[in-house]
Amino acid sequence: MMPDAERHNRVLEAEAPALFASLSPLGRRIAFPRGIPFQADQARQTRYNATIGQVTDGRGSPLPLPSMDAWLGDLDRKVSLLYSPQPGHAEIRRLWFDWQLAQAGRATFAHAGLPVATHGLTHGLAVIADLFTSPETTVLLPNPSWENYDLVFTGWSGAKLATWDFYDADGAFAPQNLAEALQRIEGRLVAVLNFPANPTGYSPTPAEARQVIEGVLAARRGPTVVVVDDAYQGVVHVPGVVRHSLFWDLAERADPATHVVLKVDGATKELLFFPSRLGFLTASVTGAAEASFFDKVNAAIRGTVGSPPGPSQALMLPLLRDADATRREVAAQLAPITGRFEALRDALAATPDSLWRPFAFNSAYFAMIGMPDGVDCEAVRRALLADDVGTIALPEANALRIAYCSMAAEDIPELVARIDRALRDFAR
Numbered sequence: 001m002m003p004d005a006e007r008h009n010r011v012l013e014a015e016a017p018a019l020f021a022s023l024s025p026l027g028r029r030i031a032f033p034r035g036i037p038f039q040a041d042q043a044r045q046t047r048y049n050a051t052i053g054q055v056t057d058g059r060g061s062p063l064p065l066p067s068m069d070a071w072l073g074d075l076d077r078k079v080s081l082l083y084s085p086q087p088g089h090a091e092i093r094r095l096w097f098d099w100q101l102a103q104a105g106r107a108t109f110a111h112a113g114l115p116v117a118t119h120g121l122t123h124g125l126a127v128i129a130d131l132f133t134s135p136e137t138t139v140l141l142p143n144p145s146w147e148n149y150d151l152v153f154t155g156w157s158g159a160k161l162a163t164w165d166f167y168d169a170d171g172a173f174a175p176q177n178l179a180e181a182l183q184r185i186e187g188r189l190v191a192v193l194n195f196p197a198n199p200t201g202y203s204p205t206p207a208e209a210r211q212v213i214e215g216v217l218a219a220r221r222g223p224t225v226v227v228v229d230d231a232y233q234g235v236v237h238v239p240g241v242v243r244h245s246l247f248w249d250l251a252e253r254a255d256p257a258t259h260v261v262l263k264v265d266g267a268t269k270e271l272l273f274f275p276s277r278l279g280f281l282t283a284s285v286t287g288a289a290e291a292s293f294f295d296k297v298n299a300a301i302r303g304t305v306g307s308p309p310g311p312s313q314a315l316m317l318p319l320l321r322d323a324d325a326t327r328r329e330v331a332a333q334l335a336p337i338t339g340r341f342e343a344l345r346d347a348l349a350a351t352p353d354s355l356w357r358p359f360a361f362n363s364a365y366f367a368m369i370g371m372p373d374g375v376d377c378e379a380v381r382r383a384l385l386a387d388d389v390g391t392i393a394l395p396e397a398n399a400l401r402i403a404y405c406s407m408a409a410e411d412i413p414e415l416v417a418r419i420d421r422a423l424r425d426f427a428r
Helices: 003-015 017-022 025-029 036-042 077-081 090-103 121-132 148-154 175-184 206-217 247-253 287-302 310-321 323-349 377-386 409-427
Strands: 116-118 138-143 160-165 189-194 224-229 259-266 279-283 366-370 392-394 399-403
Touching (some): 003 287, 017 224, 017 259, 116 121, 148 160, 189 206, 224 247, 323 409, 377 409
Parallel strands (some): 138 189
Antiparallel strands (some): 116 279, 392 399
16 A cells, blocks of 8 residues: 555544545555656746646746637636646636535535646546445435446445435335435445435425435434435526535534545536536535545546646636626526426317326436336337337336437427327327
């Protein structure tokens, strides 16, 4: 084991016991190497800097191909065309934290440090999986959930998978199922929360959110890592539901002896910047524990993707510097998505004697339609393809997922009509 890793482990064991106890063998073993990036950072202000192997003009600025440079407009060349620091550029980390605080209606927050930039939100999840999962870990996911969770959290590490039913028999959100599952599991646990979610498209009411938070914090049978996936944060289409991340309330109340709370988010959905591959990871640790934990996070980044993408950071910087204007732009671009949500909700409600099982949805980009008894969702999906309709089959819930975000509102009633017709054909 690296000497630095041992030092960081001692700090974490003293300051963040649940985090330390939850670390995987890899998580305990790694620390950020004191090689080229480390030494180059120490030499950043030197006059004669011969540390980093990247082509520059000799004075610290990039030397891009002229044809590439012509496409960059007013973007900061040093951010977009030079290697990014492993945790991301300091300004974008600070601005993103401020953006997230504003989303939660907070001015300050003392229970977490600045986020680290990752190579997309999925990479943030993969870093968490590297640091916290092993065959001795149970990963608790909602059922249904985003299919990539299983691959990210169990595919490499061999962690055990457990699930809780997101909906009850009537298609309503069932936070009591989460609380019961958390109480059943003993030992090291990684619990993933995702509101609003893919594929369910549901955000909890304030009362339901309180149930989730209480259920998570009451689970004390072993160290618990709570992963709050905020990919679709703020994309809410109805009043009376929670718009902000549950991370802040959980991190504020979590006991470091039993819980560590991690937040993953990114530009993909929040800024409608889908190919950006720029995400962020925030943790409910501060002080010496924060420094030691993020040393390990940076080691995981260095050892996989190297560093987060510079061009994406350069594109985001002006947006975050003028956050109020960017919020107005995001709201304007998402307004049609609310219209598509309403079109789907109304079309489903207006279908007489429908055979599908309804599932509650109120946010994000998705809705689920459960199949009637005896009808297989994959068979329906294939039949719909022949009728010029594309949906996603979810065998774990025997349902179809509809991504209404990618459809024109005026086409949604016909989509629903064709699904209804297909189900009636199967029921004959």
